[in-house]
Amino acid sequence: MTRMLIVGPAGSGKGTQSKRIAEDLGIVAISTGDIFRANIRGETELGREAKTYVDAGDLVPDSVTNRMVEDRLSWEDARGGFLLDGYPRNRTQVVALDEMLGRLGVELDVVLELTADREELTQRLKRRAEIEGRDDDADESAIRRRLELFESETAPMIAEYESRGLLRRVDGLGEVDEVNARIMDALKG
Ligand code: AMP
Numbered sequence: 001m002t003r004m005l006i007v008g009p010a011g012s013g014k015g016t017q018s019k020r021i022a023e024d025l026g027i028v029a030i031s032t033g034d035i036f037r038a039n040i041r042g043e044t045e046l047g048r049e050a051k052t053y054v055d056a057g058d059l060v061p062d063s064v065t066n067r068m069v070e071d072r073l074s075w076e077d078a079r080g081g082f083l084l085d086g087y088p089r090n091r092t093q094v095v096a097l098d099e100m101l102g103r104l105g106v107e108l109d110v111v112l113e114l115t116a117d118r119e120e121l122t123q124r125l126k127r128r129a130e131i132e133g134r135d136d137d138a139d140e141s142a143i144r145r146r147l148e149l150f151e152s153e154t155a156p157m158i159a160e161y162e163s164r165g166l167l168r169r170v171d172g173l174g175e176v177d178e179v180n181a182r183i184m185d186a187l188k189g
Contacts, residue, residue, distance in 0.1 A: 002080065003108050004027075004081075004108065004112060005110075005112065006021070006111075006113075007113050007154065008114030008116070008172060009147055010143070011125040013114055013124075013179060014085050014086065015085060021180075022083045024184070026080075030069075030072055030078070030082055030083065032069065032085070033085070036054050036060060049064050050064065057141070057146040058145060058149070059089060062090070062092045066096040069084070069087050070096075073104065089149075089154050091153075093157075108161075111158070111161040111166045112168050112187070113167060113170065114172035115171055115173075116171075116173055
């Protein structure tokens with residue numbers, strides 16, 4: 001299992017879990033959200049392009065996001081495997097990723113979905129806003145928008161991976177260690 005995606009709504013614990021999984025498996029974790037945030041902080045061209053969308057909880061345009069991911073996947077450290085966190089998020093990005101992987105001559109091994117109910121997600125995002133200071137976690141309308149987009153854009157995309165037989169679903173509710181153990185079990189099975 002060296003080429004993986006982790007998907008789930010905002011607050012499902014994707015970021016935390018993906019760092020642990022990547023470390024355990026010796027692969028690189030690539031978070032599109034982290035890359036956007038770093039570029040916004042660094043006031044780069046990419047950051048300027050992404051900022052209004054990230055602040056509102058909207059998706060950054062596919063053309064910008066796809067280009068960024070293709071560049072990142074071409075780095076040396078992604079050769080032996082990667083865990084993509086937060087990408088793809090809609091069908092257009094699924095097609096773009098298929099094409100990128102085709103050009104690289106590799107295939108996905110597994111798509112991990114972390115599930116959690118909306119009430120739990122909203123609580124977690126509010127806690128995280130206090131700890132990490134993310135603007136999009138502190139803003140009620142950005143939270144709502146992200147959860148809505150997950151339902152309307154990302155959930156249908158997950159169905160596509162399910163039909164390819166790549167999906168493993170894991171309950172994201174509980175302590176970090178507990179969820180991590182469930183994930184490791186699911187990856188073995
Ligand atoms: P995340 O850290 O995954 O919650 O992402 C934070 C924000 O970054 C999202 O609300 C989007 O504005 C943007 N973003 C991250 N990944 C993507 C993506 N695959 N497509 C478009 N926008 C994204």
